[in-house]
Amino acid sequence: xxxxxxxxxxxxxxxxxxxxxxxxxxxxASLTIDDFKAVARQFRGxxxxxxxxxxxxxxxxxxxxxxxxxxxxxxxALILIGCLPGGTTSNMFTYFSRGSVALSISMxxxxxxxxxxxxxxxxxxxxxxxTQQLSETLFAAGEVGDFxxxxxxxxxxxxxxxxxxxxGMILRRFSPGWAKTAEDTAGFMAIIVILFLLxxxxxxxxxxxxxxxxxxxxxxxxxxxAGFFFGFWVSRLFGLQPIYQRAISLxxxxxxGPVSFAIILLSFADTPVRDQMLWLAILYSAFxxxxxxxxxxxxxxxxxxxxxxxRNTVVHxxxxxxxxxxxxxxxxxxxxxxxxxxxxxxxxQRR
Amino acid sequence: xxxxxxxxxxxxxxKKAADKYESLPAFATRITALEWQPVTFRELYERGRKLSAGxxxxxxxxxxxxxxxxxxxxxxxxxxxxxxxxxxxxxxxGADVTDDELIYIINHARIRxxxxxxDALQKKIVRLRPExxxxxxxxxxxxxxxxLEGVRALxxxxxxxxxxxxxxxxxxxxxxxxxxxxxxxxxxxxSGTTGKPKGVMLTHSNMMSQMSVIPIDLAxxxxxxxxxxxxxxxxxVFEVYTISCGxxxxxxxxxxLGDDLQNVEPxxxxxxxxxxxxxxxxxxxxxxSAHPVRxxxxxxxxxxxxxYQESIFYIxxxxxxxxxxxxxxxxxxxxxxxxRLLILVPWYGFFNVAVxxxxxxxxxxxxxxxxxxxxxxPIEIDKFFNYIGIPVLEGYGMTETCPxxxxxxxxxxxxxxxxxxxxxxxxxxxxxxxxxxLFPNKxxxxxxxxxxxxxxxxxxxxxxxxxxxxxITKTVLREGGWLRTGDLGMMxxxxxxxxxxxxxxxxxxxxxxxxxxxxIEMVLRQSRYIEQCMVVGQDQKFxxxxxxxxxxxxxxxxxxxTALEDLLDNPKxxxxxxxxxxTMMARTGGFKRFExxxxxxFLPKPFKVGDEVTNLFKLKRHVIDKKYEEIIREMFSxxxxxx
Numbered sequence: 001x002x003x004x005x006x007x008x009x010x011x012x013x014x015x016x017x018x019x020x021x022x023x024x025x026x027x028x029a030s031l032t033i034d035d036f037k038a039v040a041r042q043f044r045g046x047x048x049x050x051x052x053x054x055x056x057x058x059x060x061x062x063x064x065x066x067x068x069x070x071x072x073x074x075x076x077a078l079i080l081i082g083c084l085p086g087g088t089t090s091n092m093f094t095y096f097s098r099g100s101v102a103l104s105i106s107m108x109x110x111x112x113x114x115x116x117x118x119x120x121x122x123x124x125x126x127x128x129x130x131t132q133q134l135s136e137t138l139f140a141a142g143e144v145g146d147f148x149x150x151x152x153x154x155x156x157x158x159x160x161x162x163x164x165x166x167x168g169m170i171l172r173r174f175s176p177g178w179a180k181t182a183e184d185t186a187g188f189m190a191i192i193v194i195l196f197l198l199x200x201x202x203x204x205x206x207x208x209x210x211x212x213x214x215x216x217x218x219x220x221x222x223x224x225x226a227g228f229f230f231g232f233w234v235s236r237l238f239g240l241q242p243i244y245q246r247a248i249s250l251x252x253x254x255x256x257g258p259v260s261f262a263i264i265l266l267s268f269a270d271t272p273v274r275d276q277m278l279w280l281a282i283l284y285s286a287f288x289x290x291x292x293x294x295x296x297x298x299x300x301x302x303x304x305x306x307x308x309x310x311r312n313t314v315v316h317x318x319x320x321x322x323x324x325x326x327x328x329x330x331x332x333x334x335x336x337x338x339x340x341x342x343x344x345x346x347x348x349q350r351r
Numbered sequence: 352x353x354x355x356x357x358x359x360x361x362x363x364x365x366k367k368a369a370d371k372y373e374s375l376p377a378f379a380t381r382i383t384a385l386e387w388q389p390v391t392f393r394e395l396y397e398r399g400r401k402l403s404a405g406x407x408x409x410x411x412x413x414x415x416x417x418x419x420x421x422x423x424x425x426x427x428x429x430x431x432x433x434x435x436x437x438x439x440x441x442x443x444x445g446a447d448v449t450d451d452e453l454i455y456i457i458n459h460a461r462i463r464x465x466x467x468x469x470d471a472l473q474k475k476i477v478r479l480r481p482e483x484x485x486x487x488x489x490x491x492x493x494x495x496x497x498x499l500e501g502v503r504a505l506x507x508x509x510x511x512x513x514x515x516x517x518x519x520x521x522x523x524x525x526x527x528x529x530x531x532x533x534x535x536x537x538x539x540x541x542s543g544t545t546g547k548p549k550g551v552m553l554t555h556s557n558m559m560s561q562m563s564v565i566p567i568d569l570a571x572x573x574x575x576x577x578x579x580x581x582x583x584x585x586x587x588v589f590e591v592y593t594i595s596c597g598x599x600x601x602x603x604x605x606x607x608l609g610d611d612l613q614n615v616e617p618x619x620x621x622x623x624x625x626x627x628x629x630x631x632x633x634x635x636x637x638x639x640s641a642h643p644v645r646x647x648x649x650x651x652x653x654x655x656x657x658x659y660q661e662s663i664f665y666i667x668x669x670x671x672x673x674x675x676x677x678x679x680x681x682x683x684x685x686x687x688x689x690x691r692l693l694i695l696v697p698w699y700g701f702f703n704v705a706v707x708x709x710x711x712x713x714x715x716x717x718x719x720x721x722x723x724x725x726x727x728x729p730i731e732i733d734k735f736f737n738y739i740g741i742p743v744l745e746g747y748g749m750t751e752t753c754p755x756x757x758x759x760x761x762x763x764x765x766x767x768x769x770x771x772x773x774x775x776x777x778x779x780x781x782x783x784x785x786x787x788x789l790f791p792n793k794x795x796x797x798x799x800x801x802x803x804x805x806x807x808x809x810x811x812x813x814x815x816x817x818x819x820x821x822x823i824t825k826t827v828l829r830e831g832g833w834l835r836t837g838d839l840g841m842m843x844x845x846x847x848x849x850x851x852x853x854x855x856x857x858x859x860x861x862x863x864x865x866x867x868x869x870x871i872e873m874v875l876r877q878s879r880y881i882e883q884c885m886v887v888g889q890d891q892k893f894x895x896x897x898x899x900x901x902x903x904x905x906x907x908x909x910x911x912x913t914a915l916e917d918l919l920d921n922p923k924x925x926x927x928x929x930x931x932x933x934t935m936m937a938r939t940g941g942f943k944r945f946e947x948x949x950x951x952x953f954l955p956k957p958f959k960v961g962d963e964v965t966n967l968f969k970l971k972r973h974v975i976d977k978k979y980e981e982i983i984r985e986m987f988s989x990x991x992x993x994x
Binding site: 092095096177178180181184185187188293305308309311312315316318319320321324326327328329332 | 704
């Protein structure tokens with residue numbers, strides 16, 4: 001599909017920029033230095049999450065792009081989204097899905113930093129075929145020059161995005177009260193941004209939703225769902241506890257949408273190709289809120305029992321001592337939890 | 352997952368719990384905020400057996416009354432294990448027992464063996480010994496104090512028992528086998544709002560009936576925070592229920608509640624309305640002192656929660672139905688509510704996640720359900736907790752019914768009522784004057800739903816009677832097994848019981864108008880300026896109130912007072928309260944003209960537990976009436992002069 005008019009006007013872009021600023025600032029406001037230290041403490045979980053986020057997810061994006069035979073611009077956007085670091089909303093969803101919020105925060109922190117290194121590598125690795133394809137199309141249309149992924153621009157955009165994050169952390173350091181407010185505002189803002197973009201686009205290009213081919217919808221929805229699926233199974237294969245499985249699953253599926261907007265807007269020249277990439281990013285961000293809500297509800301229900309067992313162990317260790325072992329009656333714990341070789345890290349969870 | 356143990360008596364239940372839950376923690380005692388001492392089901396039972404053997408050796412007979420004067424602590428349960436395994440009956444009372452009560456209870460119940468909690472109590476009981484002719488053995492529970500002469504330490508009795516068990520003493524097992532369902536397990540002297548204490552005789556089958564009807568599912572992974580006095584039957588039934596489910600009881604206190612909520616992360620809590628009132632105040636204080644943005648977010652969230660939950664209640668037929676409504680009208684309204692619900696859901700979803708969850712976290716975060724009992728929960732507070740997503744299961748009962756008569760369940764969460772009667776329990780609404788049955792009665796439309804009268808109850812939880820008080824028993828326990836509760840109530844159109852006040856506390860004004868003081872007091876108590884209050888006006892022309900002001904609220908407004916006396920004649924404070932009463936009563940609405948509080952007096956001292964209020968903060972009206980006779984007389988005479 002092509003856009004006959006400009007997808008976003010300057011004013012929209014400015015608004016979007018401010019919103020990204022607020023959201024990233026809010027993300028920073030939720031972080032402390034301790035969160036970085038916690039990455040080291042949860043190294044195993046973070047490492048498995050890392051494999052799932054930067055290993056499985058970009059491959060899933062590539063696979064979807066090939067299977068669904070996407071236009072090269074959309075394919076590049078999809079892979080770009082697949083390589084993004086995790087978003088802060090995943091922490092909230094993890095909390096409600098009874099997953100490990102600590103791990104979720106650590107993964108968000110680690111992946112945001114690692115993205116500086118990983119994104120350029122992964123993009124050049126997976127998008128080569130599509131950039132060639134795109135260059136040929138552009139050449140056929142009479143344009144001069146090759147389409148290349150502006151690697152240095154992407155790194156610069158990522159660094160720019162980290163500036164408000166650092167600002168948020170500084171606020172958190174000096175005024176936790178306002179930081180909390182900023183965090184809440186940002187969470188709300190993320191939803192408003194998506195609604196606003198969808199609203200204006202719908203008004204401006206009334207038929208855009210109808211003109212969008214089904215493959216695009218399938219890729220926007222499928223990327224998140226596949227992320228949840230692989231995140232869950234990758235961590236399960238490595239024998240992690242259910243609460244970590246849920247955290248990694250959500251963290252893998254939920255990418256940092258605002259960062260993708262920032263990268264696309266700041267790194268790519270203002271062409272129809274950019275509009276196409278932007279449109280996929282918007283679709284992904286809109287659908288991920290819905291799919292993760294449903295997944296969260298599902299996990300919440302499914303994880304109720306293991307969560308209660310886990311919390312009880314945590315409280316027992318907190319109050320009765322690190323080495324306290326909770327012995328449940330026989331048959332109380334289902335075999336999967338009772339014989340899980342990875343039942344946590346503390347002595348009491350190993351049986 | 353419902354795994355509660357069903358047993359034939361309390362001793363049997365204790366044994367089954369030990370067999371089933373073995374080394375799970377049964378009780379945890381706070382040493383410091385993050386250091387608690389657990390005791391397992393097996394340990395508790397084995398120690399209980401030793402104690403029981405010791406008690407038998409000391410001469411405790413089956414069905415004998417054993418005194419137990421102590422507040423909540425692990426040794427209380429241990430003592431109860433010992434008593435129950437001996438087939439004996441415990442007669443409990445808190446550590447704040449007065450001299451008069453102690454003498455009355457020990458002599459009236461013919462107690463020969465008594466447990467006392469601490470040093471102060473052992474001194475008290477030893478001092479009173481000349482007046483306690485039948486008392487033979489005193490056992491000190493606290494391991495921290497030295498027993499006086501003639502007092503045994505708990506450990507000593509257990510050592511005696513251990514020796515007996517080693518010798519092959521089988522008497523404990525024999526005693527346990529001999530317990531019959533209609534044997535007493537406890538004899539509780541009610542502090543009562545009127546008259547002298549009465550010993551309520553409750554049987555094992557009373558207790559066991561409660562185990563099967565409590566509508567809350569607990570499992571081995573649950574944590575129950577206990578704060579009410581254990582010798583009160585409401586708390587006791589929940590602790591025994593916790594044992595039957597294999598969950599762990601954590602003892603907390605008002606002083607440490609804030610910390611303990613965070614550290615223990617209770618999944619369940621039973622408490623009196625007073626606790627919910629103070630939690631409600633605390634949440635509102637937090638909101639008031641928060642950033643303007645957060646405050647606004649809270650108000651939006653609360654607004655959404657309110658309309659969301661109300662629609663849910665209406666659609667699930669759990670709204671308060673005091674009048675008969677046509678089915679067609681309800682169907683139309685239901686469609687309206689459904690539309691409203693669909694519009695609200697996404698917004699509510701977001702605010703529920705982002706804002707209300709933080710509020711819920713201040714109550715520990717893991718709470719699945721809470722039960723309120725032991726007094727009426729003000730409707731505003733009731734709704735507040737439901738709107739923010741903490742369902743409060745308000746229940747209704749009394750010591751005489753061991754105690755649950757009715758309780759809301761998750762499915763029948765009708766605000767403003769105490770829910771449907773529990774299974775196997777019949778409830779009647781009876782006309783106070785004529786004793787005609789109003790509900791259920793086919794003569795009346797809708798079998799008498801919506802008609803007001805006294806609540807009568809019949810079921811497996813009703814007591815055997817008052818100990819050695821056949822005359823009083825006869826006035827309360829009627830033929831056919833019906834118990835007069837002395838409470839006014841009605842059955843709503845969706846079959847939930849609504850309590851309308853005590854029939855006995857009804858105030859009759861000099862113009863013959865009747866009014867219930869409780870609803871008015873509940874409204875007044877929600878003011879942040881009012882700590883406690885009592886409405887008076889029997890035989891007067893209008894209603895007056897005795898008020899214990901809340902000093903810190905006045906301090907916030909710049910009126911400094913270090914003691915209640917300082918406020919007595921402060922005109923500013925009087926003005927604030929006068930306006931506050933007006934606005935509070937106007938806001939709630941529904942009060943008739945003659946029910947408006949037209950005069951009030953500040954009291955120089957707060958109401959004290961044990962004196963003016965019972966342990967569950969019920970006003971002892973006759974005590975307060977008498978104590979402040981002068982103030983009340985002056986209040987009403989002053990107004991008469993002005994008019």
